Amino acid sequence: MRAVIATEPGGPEVLTVAELPDPEAGPGEVVLDVAAAGLNRADLLQRMGFYPPPPGASDVMGMECSGTVAAVGPDVEGWSVGDRACALLAGGGYATKVAVPAGQLMPIPDGVDLVTAAALPEVACTVWSNVFMVAGLQPGEAFLVHGGAGGIGTMAIQLASELGAKVFTTGGTAEKLAACAALGADVTINYRDEDFVEVIREVTDGRGVDVILDNMGAKYLGRNVDTLATEGRLVIIGMQGGTRAELDINALLRKRGAIIATTLRSRPTAEKSAICASVVEHVWPLVAEGLVQPIVHGTMPLAEARAAHALMESGDHMGKILLTT
Template structure:
């Protein structure tokens, strides 16, 4: 099969298409013939040599894909050759075929085409598991979503809005802020020009955010705590702003707040399967109704993976970038 191979750690130019053996399904696995694969920030880190796949996972980059079932392993029920699906992966998505634990396979929601479905698994599983399963966002609460124009941010805005929360978000350009507002954001904040803590306090009459979904890490740590409401929950899912920060424990104690850091890729298959099942139960109906949709910036052929990575690194995109086969 064709697959994107990183010759060595480095920039986008290290990516090229080569040949690898076709995967075969182990017991409990399904092999998908890939139609499209979604790009994620973690893919850039893996290409640079900073984020290796979990033990036993494919070295090929790619944490989500969509496609058609090509083979079914022993002990798998509910999936047959020819079924269309999208999948949450530990690796292997940038290839013509990939082996997936059956529990991490999800049906393509009605009304979503097979290529676009590749934009769903990571964003849906990340947002649902962190904002709702972990942080317990409730209707009428306020959630602050950092990076609202990205794939995860754009999905978080829509899902929180549809489930009755008040949504604040940060973005870096007027066009991106307008796009966030169109998706359902009630409060939009230009992180270049405005202090999100001050804007949020003013917009919420001093209440702050009950939940914050943060992709920045260290750079925003103390300001995020400052922006929390009493009994607020800060969920850190990324480290774009660094890995080490200083935390004012007294400020957190006064608010009876919580700081939670999670990742999805390294979790055991059983946990990821439970998240996928919950996504299908709770999120897919909203996608099917057209109330929540993946935002796709554009697609690139598999052979142009380097160009797709360069675009993601530039930040000159909104929503998801997909590789197509």
């Protein structure tokens, strides 16, 4: 198979396409002929040497893909050669073939084409598991997602809005914020010239928000806590703004607030399979009805992985970037 690998830690220039042995379907696994793979921030960290794959996972980057079932291993039920699917991966998506635990394979929602389906697994599983399964966002509550124009943000805005929350989001340009509003964000905040704490305090009459989905980490920790409502839940899923910060425990105590930090990639297969099953049950019907949709900035062939990584690093994109085989 052809696969994108990093020859050493570094910038996009270290990416190259190589020939590797085809994967085989082990017990409980399915092999996909990959149609497309989605890019994620974690891929950039892995390329730079900061985020190695979990033990036993492929060294090839790529945490989500779509494709057609090429082989079915022992002890797999419900999947046959020729079925179309999308998959949540621990690695291996930037390739023409990938082996996937069957529980992390999901049918493609009605109305979504095979390539576009690669934009769904990571964002849908991340948002559903963190915002709804962990933080328990309820209809009528207030929700803030940082970076609303990214892959995670565009899915979070749509799901939270469709399920009855008041949605706040941050972004860096008027164009991106307008797109976030079109997806369902009630209040958009330009982080370059506005303080999200002050805006939310004013809009909510000082109450704050019930759930925050944060990809910034240290840089926003204090302000996120300030923004929480009583019994609010802050879920941290990234560290683009650093890994270490000072926490005012007294402020958190006064709000009876919770801070939760999660990752999806390193969870056991059984946990990821349970998340995928919940996504198929709760999210896929909304996608099939056109109420929630994957937002794709554009597609590039595997051979242009360097350009795709450079685009993601620039931040000049809206939604997901896909690599096609």
